[in-house]
Amino acid sequence: EAGVTQFPSHSVIEKGQTVTLRCDPISGHDNLYWYRRVMGKEIKFLLHFVKESKQDESGMPNNRFLAERTGGTYSTLKVQPAELEDSGVYFCASSQGQGFPGELFFGEGSRLTVL
Amino acid sequence: DAKTTQPPSMDCAEGRAANLPCNHSTISGNEYVYWYRQIHSQGPQYIIHGLKNNETNEMASLIITEDRKSSTLILPHATLRDTAVYYCIVELSNFGNEKLTFGTGTRLTIIP
Numbered sequence: 001e002a003g004v005t006q007f008p009s010h011s012v013i014e015k016g017q018t019v020t021l022r023c024d025p026i027s028g029h030d031n032l033y034w035y036r037r038v039m040g041k042e043i044k045f046l047l048h049f050v051k052e053s054k055q056d057e058s059g060m061p062n063n064r065f066l067a068e069r070t071g072g073t074y075s076t077l078k079v080q081p082a083e084l085e086d087s088g089v090y091f092c093a094s095s096q097g098q099g100f101p102g103e104l105f106f107g108e109g110s111r112l113t114v115l
Numbered sequence: 116d117a118k119t120t121q122p123p124s125m126d127c128a129e130g131r132a133a134n135l136p137c138n139h140s141t142i143s144g145n146e147y148v149y150w151y152r153q154i155h156s157q158g159p160q161y162i163i164h165g166l167k168n169n170e171t172n173e174m175a176s177l178i179i180t181e182d183r184k185s186s187t188l189i190l191p192h193a194t195l196r197d198t199a200v201y202y203c204i205v206e207l208s209n210f211g212n213e214k215l216t217f218g219t220g221t222r223l224t225i226i227p
């Protein structure tokens with residue numbers, strides 16, 4: 001069974017440009033999460049989808065970040081325009097949810113470098 | 116903010132049991148203890164979780180004190196591949212809304 005896959009693995013862009021990160025969760029997982037670690041900081045929650053609906057987006061830093069999950073399958077996280085402080089590793093995770101508390105499956109992450 | 120306190124680093128000899136402590140003195144009755152690890156630059160990996168009772172799976176054992184204010188993750192026979200940062204996380208289980216709060220974790224180094 002395929003795990004959580006993220007694309008791209010590494011993206012280098014200039015300040016002011018736009019980047020879109022993609023996450024494909026494990027098939028059948030209704031819950032999808034985005035987390036990120038910026039340089040020297042802890043891994044932080046960004047938002048949570050249940051199917052196509054945003055359940056909790058309290059961790060989104062500002063309105064330059066837009067997450068979507070069309071059809072309840074894969075998700076995209078767009079940063080527009082990117083700033084230097086957005087550099088870091090963005091992790092996606094998925095879970096079955098009901099009946100399986102706390103077991104999130106993480107992808108390898110997408111490393112974003114903003115120059 | 117993280118609700119747990121962990122030592123920043125630990126060493127363990129290969130083949131020995133690695134015992135990673137975690138303090139969570141403010142844990143409430145319906146909060147679970149979760150352990151994750153992050154190997155090098157990979158994504159975090161779930162290890163185990165528990166509420167009150169000790170738990171064991173193929174990866175590790177989790178020992179929770181009777182007052183639930185602290186716990187210990189035990190890797191019974193540590194290998195070099197167990198070198199990683201280990202995170203102890205305390206959260207409510209909302210059966211679908213696992214908003215995990217990662218702290219700084221313990222960097223475990225397995226010594227050959």
